[in-house]
Amino acid sequence: MKRVVVFTGAGVSAESGISTFRDSGGLWEQYKIEDVATPQAWLADFELVLDFYNQRRKQVLLAQPNAAHLSIPLLHEKFEVNVITQNIDDLHERAGSENVLHLHGEIRKSRSTIDPQLIYNIDGWELKKGDRCEKGSQLRPHIVWFGEMVPAMDEAIQITAKADIMIVIGTSLEVYPAANLVSYVPDYCETYLIDPNAKIPAHSSGIRIINDKAGNAVPALVKKLLENE
Ligand code: NAD
Numbered sequence: 001m002k003r004v005v006v007f008t009g010a011g012v013s014a015e016s017g018i019s020t021f022r023d024s025g026g027l028w029e030q031y032k033i034e035d036v037a038t039p040q041a042w043l044a045d046f047e048l049v050l051d052f053y054n055q056r057r058k059q060v061l062l063a064q065p066n067a068a069h070l071s072i073p074l075l076h077e078k079f080e081v082n083v084i085t086q087n088i089d090d091l092h093e094r095a096g097s098e099n100v101l102h103l104h105g106e107i108r109k110s111r112s113t114i115d116p117q118l119i120y121n122i123d124g125w126e127l128k129k130g131d132r133c134e135k136g137s138q139l140r141p142h143i144v145w146f147g148e149m150v151p152a153m154d155e156a157i158q159i160t161a162k163a164d165i166m167i168v169i170g171t172s173l174e175v176y177p178a179a180n181l182v183s184y185v186p187d188y189c190e191t192y193l194i195d196p197n198a199k200i201p202a203h204s205s206g207i208r209i210i211n212d213k214a215g216n217a218v219p220a221l222v223k224k225l226l227e228n229e
Helices: 010-016 039-044 046-062 067-077 153-160 178-184 214-228
Strands: 003-008 080-085 100-102 105-112 119-121 139-143 165-169 190-194 208-210
Touching: 003 067, 003 153, 010 067, 010 214, 039 046, 046 105, 046 139, 067 080, 067 214, 080 153, 100 153, 153 178, 165 214, 190 214
Parallel strands: 003 080, 003 165, 080 100, 165 190, 190 208
Antiparallel strands: 105 119, 105 139
C-alpha cells in the first residue's frame, strides 16, 4: 500500500471558524505572540497565558470538522495514511483520522511544569490557576510555544521521508522547523500544496499547487487519488 502523508496548518481549520495565525482582523492581531505564546510569557504572567488558551479552547470546542478534515480519513480505504499537523485543535481526530501527529501540541491537553511526561486531558474549556499535576506543580497548556523545541519533529521527518504522496494544506510554511518538513519528501513523492495563497517553497520545485480553499480542494483531490489507485 502506498503511504499518503497529509501535512496541515491553520488553513485547514479556517472554514471551521478557527482563525488562522495571519488572518487580518484575526485573533493573533489582538495579542503579541511574546505576551501569550512563549516560555517568557508564562514566567511573566501565567494567568494571562491560561486565559488566552482557555478562550482558544472554547473556540475549538464549538468548532466542527469541515469537508477537508472529513475527506482525509476516506484515504484509508486504499492508502496508509499519516496526518502531521501544526494545529493544536482536534478536528482531524473528530473527523475520524487515525495516526495524527501534533507538532505544536494539543489545546485539549495540559502538561506538568516539572515533568513533561505528565500529560492530561482537559475536561471542558478551562485550565485554572491551582490545577496541579500529581507531583504538585501548576499545569500549563500542552502547547509548543515559540522558542521551544519541537519534540515530535524527528518522528515527523521519518514519516515524511517514506511518503509516496504528500498533501500539504493551509500553511504559510513560515513557522520553523515545521516548515522544513516538505524538504524531506523523497524524490519520487507526488507533492500537492492546497492553499488559496500558496507560495512555492524554495526547496520543492516539483510541487503541484492548488490555489483553492481546503473545503473544495481536499475532497476533490482525495476523490481523484482514490479513483486513480
Ligand atoms: P498561518 O496562519 O501562518 O497560515 C495559514 C495559511 O492558511 C495561509 O497560507 C492561508 O493562505 C491559508 N488558508 C486560509 N484559509 C484557508 C482555507 N480555507 N483553505 C486552505 N488554506 C487556507 O498558519 P500555519 O502555517 O499553520 O502556522 C501558524 C502556527 O499557528 C501553527 O504553528 C499553528 O500551531 C498555530 N495555529 C493553530 C491553529 C489551529 O490549531 N487551528 C490556528 C491558528 C494558529
